[in-house]
Amino acid sequence: MGQISVILTVYNKEDYIENCLASLLNQTYRDFEIILIDDASTDESRAIIQGYTDPRLKIHHLETNVGVAKARNIGIGYASGDYIYFVDGDDYLAPYTLELFIQNIGDSPLIGGSIFKGGKVEISLDIGEDSYNLRELRGGKKVKALRRRSSVNFLIRKDYVEEHDLQFDEQATFYTDLSFSIPAIVNTESIPMITGLPTYLKGECYDPIDHPTLMLHAVEEKLPDLFYIYHKMKLSYGDKKSISRYLDLLLLNYYSRSITNKAAKEPDVLFDHFTSLKNSLSLVAPGRIKRRNIIERREHRLIQKGNKEAVLKSMEFRRSLREWRRAFRKKHLLMRQVYRSFLVKMPIKKRKVLLESFGGKGYSDSPRYIYEELVKSDHKYNYLWVYDKKKKDIPGNPKQVRRLSPAYYYHLATAKYWVSNARMPNFAIKRPETVYLQTWHGTPLKKLAADMKEVRMPGTTTEKYKRNFYKESQKWDYLVSPNDYSTNIFRRAFKFGNEMLDVGYPRNDILYLDDEEKARRQQEIKASIGIPLDKKVILYAPTWRDDEFHGKGKYKFEIKLDLMKMQERLGDEYVIGLRMHYLIADHIDTTGMDDFVYNLSDYGDIAELYLLSDVLITDYSSVFFDFANLRRPILFFTYDIAKYRDSLRGFYMDFENEAPGPLLQTSDAVLDAIENIGRIENDYESKFNAFYDKYCHLDDGHAAQKVINRVFEPEKA
Structure with a gap:
C-alpha cells in the first residue's frame, strides 16, 4: 500500500517524546519510517531518543536550532516513502491512525483527519467503517481541512509534495503551517477527511509558563508572523474566494479579540505594530469589513487614517461593551464586571x-x-x-x-x-x-x-x-x-x-505552649467534643487522591482501616478521631461506633486536634510535618504508596527513608503498632529526631508575631 515517512520534529520535548514515539512505534500499520529531526535540543530529549533501537527510527541531530519550519523541510528532504505525515513531538496518535489513512486515501493526493485535545479522549481499538465518518471536501469547503491552522494529521503523497514544491516558510514560526497547508489544499480538487474518531491527539502542555507551546506565546510575539503569513498567502492565493475569506476572518477575528485585549492592557503592542496592522487590513475584502459591527468598522477607518490614539480608545470601548453584554447574562458575572470596572477604582482602606x-x-x-x-x-x-x-x-x-x-x-x-x-x-x-x-x-x-x-x-x-x-x-x-x-x-x-x-507556621504556635497549658487545652477540647477525659485519642488524617472523584471539587475516599476491629481491641483505652481532607465530599458512616469513632472533619482548627491527640495516623498528608512539633508518635498507613508515589503526584523527600514512623500496608499492621506504641517510639527515636531537626527547626511558638512585624504597619491607630 506504500511506505509512509513520518516526519517528527523535536525541540526540548523530554516530557513528551516517549509517549509520542510509543504511539508511532505501536501503529497497526507497520510499513513506515520515522524521520526524527532533533532540532538541537538542550534538555534530555537527545538522550531519550538515543535509547531507541527500532530500525524504522532514523534520527538526525542538528547542531544549531533552526526552528520547526526548517526542521520539517529537512525532514522532507530525508523522506524516502511514498507518503509524508507530520507529527509534533508533544503530540501522539491513536494506534490505528496510519492504517485508517492509508486505507481511505484512494487516488487523492492527500487525506486529513480531525485534531483532538488529548488527556480526556477515550480511544477504542474496536473500530469499523461505522466508527468514523469519511467525507469529501470540495470547492470552498476545502478550507475546513485547515483545522487549527495546522499541517499535522495530513497524509500526503510525496510526489504531490514534490510536484507543487510544498515547503514550510522558514521566515515564520507561529503560522508557518499555513504556508504549507494552503497550497496543499488549493492544488487538489477534493480532500477526503476522516472525522468522528480520534486519530491525532494534542498533548497537554506541562510547562505553559517557561516552555509554552507555540500557540501559547504572547500576542506580541505572534503578530509579526501573523501579518507576514497573511500578507504572503493573501497575495498568492487571494484570488481563491474561500482562501481569501479564511485569511480575512483569521486576521479580523484575531484583531477583534486577541489584539484588542492585549492593547487594552499594553497599548504599546498596538503602537509598535500599527503600520503592519494597517497594511494587512488594507488587503481585507471590503465586503468582509462591512460585516463587522459598527464600532469595529469605524476602527478600521481610523486605522487607515493612522489615528492610533482614537483606535485605542475605540478598542477599549468595544472591549468594555462586550464585557458588559456578557455580564448581564448572569448575576455573578455582573458582580465581577462591577468589581473590575468600578470597585477596584475606589480608595484603598489602609486599616x-x-x-x-x-x-x-x-x-x-x-x-x-x-x-x-x-x-x-x-x-x-x-x-x-x-x-x-x-x-x-x-x-x-x-x-x-x-x-x-x-x-x-x-x-x-x-x-x-x-x-x-x-x-x-x-x-x-x-x-x-x-x-x-x-x-x-x-x-x-x-x-x-x-x-x-x-x-x-x-x-x-x-x-x-x-x-x-x-x-x-x-x-x-x-x-x-x-x-x-x-x-x-x-x-x-x-x-x-x-x-x-x-x-x-503561625498555625503551629499553639503547639509550643508549656506542658501545663497543653494539658489544660487538651482537656478543654475533649470536653467540647464530648470525648471521655480518661481516653487517649488517635487522630486519623489522610489526604485526598487527585484521581478519585465524583465530579469537579467532589472527591471520594474509602476508609481502609477496620474501625470495628480497632474498637474491639482498643476501645477501652482509646477513641479515634477522623479528620478527612476538606476536598473529600463523601459522608463517613460510623454507625454503631459512636463511643469510639468521632468524625472531626468539620472541626474548625486542626492545630487544636493535634493538641488533643496522642497518636497520629496519616499517609501522604502534610499534617505529619506539623504534628511532629509535639514529638508524639506518628504511624503511616500507606496501602497505595506505589501508585501515589509513581503515578499521581510524586514525592519531594525520600519519604520511605525519612518518615518519622513506620509505613504500614494493612489495617492489622496499624492496629498492632498502636498496641505496641512504646516500642515504635523507641525504634524510631533517632529517625524522629533527625526529622524534627530538618523540618521543625523554624517553629518556636512566635511565628505569628514575626509575620506581623515584617508585613503589617508598625504604628497603631
Missing part, C-alpha cells in the same frame, strides 16, 4: 484586613493565628473574615462577609491587606497598594504546582491549572515558609520571586 482560610470554609490555620496575635497585640485594624456558607464564632467580633456576596467584592477591592492560606478567586485583582500575605497550608511532601508533571483533577487541564496558579502566585507579596526545605520548593514550584518569610 482594612481581609482574612480567609481555605476559601472561607473555616476560621482556622495560619490566618487565624495571625489574626489573634494582631488582636492580642492591640493593632487597631478593621478585620473582615470571609465565610463560605455560615458565619463562624470568632473572638474579637470582626465583621464577617460571605464569599462572593456583593459586600465581598467591595471589601476585596478596598482592603489594604489580604491574608489567605489558599488561592484567591481567579478574578481577584491585586491592586498595587494591596499587600497580599499568603501563608500556604503545609510543608510539601507531594509535588506542587509547576513541579507536577500532569494535573489529574476534574474540571481542569494541566495547562489551565498551571497558568492559573502562576497568575495567582505572582500576586503574592509575602509567602510564609515553615522550613528551609519548603522555601526551596516554594520558590521553584510557585515561581515565587517576592519576599519569603522563613519564620515557621
Whole structure:
C-alpha cells in the first residue's frame, strides 16, 4: 500500500517524546519510517531518543536550532516513502491512525483527519467503517481541512509534495503551517477527511509558563508572523474566494479579540505594530469589513487614517461593551464586571484586613493565628473574615462577609491587606497598594504546582491549572515558609520571586505552649467534643487522591482501616478521631461506633486536634510535618504508596527513608503498632529526631508575631 515517512520534529520535548514515539512505534500499520529531526535540543530529549533501537527510527541531530519550519523541510528532504505525515513531538496518535489513512486515501493526493485535545479522549481499538465518518471536501469547503491552522494529521503523497514544491516558510514560526497547508489544499480538487474518531491527539502542555507551546506565546510575539503569513498567502492565493475569506476572518477575528485585549492592557503592542496592522487590513475584502459591527468598522477607518490614539480608545470601548453584554447574562458575572470596572477604582482602606482560610470554609490555620496575635497585640485594624456558607464564632467580633456576596467584592477591592492560606478567586485583582500575605497550608511532601508533571483533577487541564496558579502566585507579596526545605520548593514550584518569610507556621504556635497549658487545652477540647477525659485519642488524617472523584471539587475516599476491629481491641483505652481532607465530599458512616469513632472533619482548627491527640495516623498528608512539633508518635498507613508515589503526584523527600514512623500496608499492621506504641517510639527515636531537626527547626511558638512585624504597619491607630 506504500511506505509512509513520518516526519517528527523535536525541540526540548523530554516530557513528551516517549509517549509520542510509543504511539508511532505501536501503529497497526507497520510499513513506515520515522524521520526524527532533533532540532538541537538542550534538555534530555537527545538522550531519550538515543535509547531507541527500532530500525524504522532514523534520527538526525542538528547542531544549531533552526526552528520547526526548517526542521520539517529537512525532514522532507530525508523522506524516502511514498507518503509524508507530520507529527509534533508533544503530540501522539491513536494506534490505528496510519492504517485508517492509508486505507481511505484512494487516488487523492492527500487525506486529513480531525485534531483532538488529548488527556480526556477515550480511544477504542474496536473500530469499523461505522466508527468514523469519511467525507469529501470540495470547492470552498476545502478550507475546513485547515483545522487549527495546522499541517499535522495530513497524509500526503510525496510526489504531490514534490510536484507543487510544498515547503514550510522558514521566515515564520507561529503560522508557518499555513504556508504549507494552503497550497496543499488549493492544488487538489477534493480532500477526503476522516472525522468522528480520534486519530491525532494534542498533548497537554506541562510547562505553559517557561516552555509554552507555540500557540501559547504572547500576542506580541505572534503578530509579526501573523501579518507576514497573511500578507504572503493573501497575495498568492487571494484570488481563491474561500482562501481569501479564511485569511480575512483569521486576521479580523484575531484583531477583534486577541489584539484588542492585549492593547487594552499594553497599548504599546498596538503602537509598535500599527503600520503592519494597517497594511494587512488594507488587503481585507471590503465586503468582509462591512460585516463587522459598527464600532469595529469605524476602527478600521481610523486605522487607515493612522489615528492610533482614537483606535485605542475605540478598542477599549468595544472591549468594555462586550464585557458588559456578557455580564448581564448572569448575576455573578455582573458582580465581577462591577468589581473590575468600578470597585477596584475606589480608595484603598489602609486599616482594612481581609482574612480567609481555605476559601472561607473555616476560621482556622495560619490566618487565624495571625489574626489573634494582631488582636492580642492591640493593632487597631478593621478585620473582615470571609465565610463560605455560615458565619463562624470568632473572638474579637470582626465583621464577617460571605464569599462572593456583593459586600465581598467591595471589601476585596478596598482592603489594604489580604491574608489567605489558599488561592484567591481567579478574578481577584491585586491592586498595587494591596499587600497580599499568603501563608500556604503545609510543608510539601507531594509535588506542587509547576513541579507536577500532569494535573489529574476534574474540571481542569494541566495547562489551565498551571497558568492559573502562576497568575495567582505572582500576586503574592509575602509567602510564609515553615522550613528551609519548603522555601526551596516554594520558590521553584510557585515561581515565587517576592519576599519569603522563613519564620515557621503561625498555625503551629499553639503547639509550643508549656506542658501545663497543653494539658489544660487538651482537656478543654475533649470536653467540647464530648470525648471521655480518661481516653487517649488517635487522630486519623489522610489526604485526598487527585484521581478519585465524583465530579469537579467532589472527591471520594474509602476508609481502609477496620474501625470495628480497632474498637474491639482498643476501645477501652482509646477513641479515634477522623479528620478527612476538606476536598473529600463523601459522608463517613460510623454507625454503631459512636463511643469510639468521632468524625472531626468539620472541626474548625486542626492545630487544636493535634493538641488533643496522642497518636497520629496519616499517609501522604502534610499534617505529619506539623504534628511532629509535639514529638508524639506518628504511624503511616500507606496501602497505595506505589501508585501515589509513581503515578499521581510524586514525592519531594525520600519519604520511605525519612518518615518519622513506620509505613504500614494493612489495617492489622496499624492496629498492632498502636498496641505496641512504646516500642515504635523507641525504634524510631533517632529517625524522629533527625526529622524534627530538618523540618521543625523554624517553629518556636512566635511565628505569628514575626509575620506581623515584617508585613503589617508598625504604628497603631
